[in-house]
Amino acid sequence: MTEFQQPHSPLPPKPVDVDVIENAIADLLRGLGQGDKSEVMAQTPRRVAELYAQTINPGDIDIEEDFKVFDNPGMQDLVLVNDVHYVSMCEHHLAPAFGIAHLGYVPDRKVAGYSKLKKGLNYLARQPQLNERLVVDAVDFLEARLQPKGIGLVLRSAHCCIALRTNAPSQEVVTVFERRGVLREEQYWQPLWQSAVAEKPSFLGR
Incomplete structure (x- = not known):
């Protein structure tokens, strides 16, 4: 692009x-x-x-208007945004999934406010979704607007469809990730991955 x-x-x-x-x-x-x-x-x-x-997909969201980017003030290294909570809807059962996202990107000419990164993810998560599609859609969305040197996203979630069928709180954590550009290099990927999987997501309790 x-x-x-x-x-x-x-x-x-x-x-x-x-x-x-x-x-x-x-x-x-x-x-x-x-x-x-x-x-x-x-x-x-x-x-x-x-x-x-x-x-689910409220019509009053104008993500193009809400999602603003700014000129990069000179940042050349990795930007990490951890512990971004979101709620998605499993398209197989229309049951909620509670997730935590971890994002890393190396900016080129543009950066985004941290709240805008969360808005972009939640805009997509509010659709009936699959984890595997959501992580790709979210990276596509953010990459197109930020045009970074590299970007990576890790999503970790617990799904109510599992809890409803087993009649017990779900302790299973589903983890999916997508990485592109320089985030495929270990020096950038490892800090993001290690921060994402350092501990069990807090929405599951201890």
């Missing part, structure tokens, strides 16, 4: 119909044998519909 090309959003906001969601949740509850519970059927379908509308 040249400096004159405008990067695109891989997952632009999509239309949301809260009424359709509400009716579907009401059918789901009836299918689960909960339709005779008036206190559940009265308000729960709408609450769930509004929750999903607010958290």
Whole structure:
């Protein structure tokens, strides 16, 4: 990509119909044998519909407007941003996954504010996702906007679909990563990897 090309959003906001969601949740509850519970059927379908509308691909996010980059003041070495919490939605079961991201990049001409890096990740994580797709989408997204010499991202997450099936808190940690450019070199990759896997993610407790 040249400096004159405008990067695109891989997952632009999509239309949301809260009424359709509400009716579907009401059918789901009836299918689960909960339709005779008036206190559940009265308000729960709408609450769930509004929750999903607010958290999955909300249409009021303009990531192109929100994601700003700045001229590099002279940084030539690795920038590490650790312990970025995010929530994703497993596209296989529509159950949440709680994750912590660790990002490293070596800037060229541009840098980004740390909150913007988190915004970019969460924008993509809010879609129904697979970990393997999310890490690639996120690196694509950040690389296109930062144009760094190299970039790497490690995602570590625990998945509620596992906990729901086993009726126990999930202690399994899923780790995926993507690295490009100079982050494939050990001198840059090792500091990121070691900081990412130094300890079990805190959302799982001790």
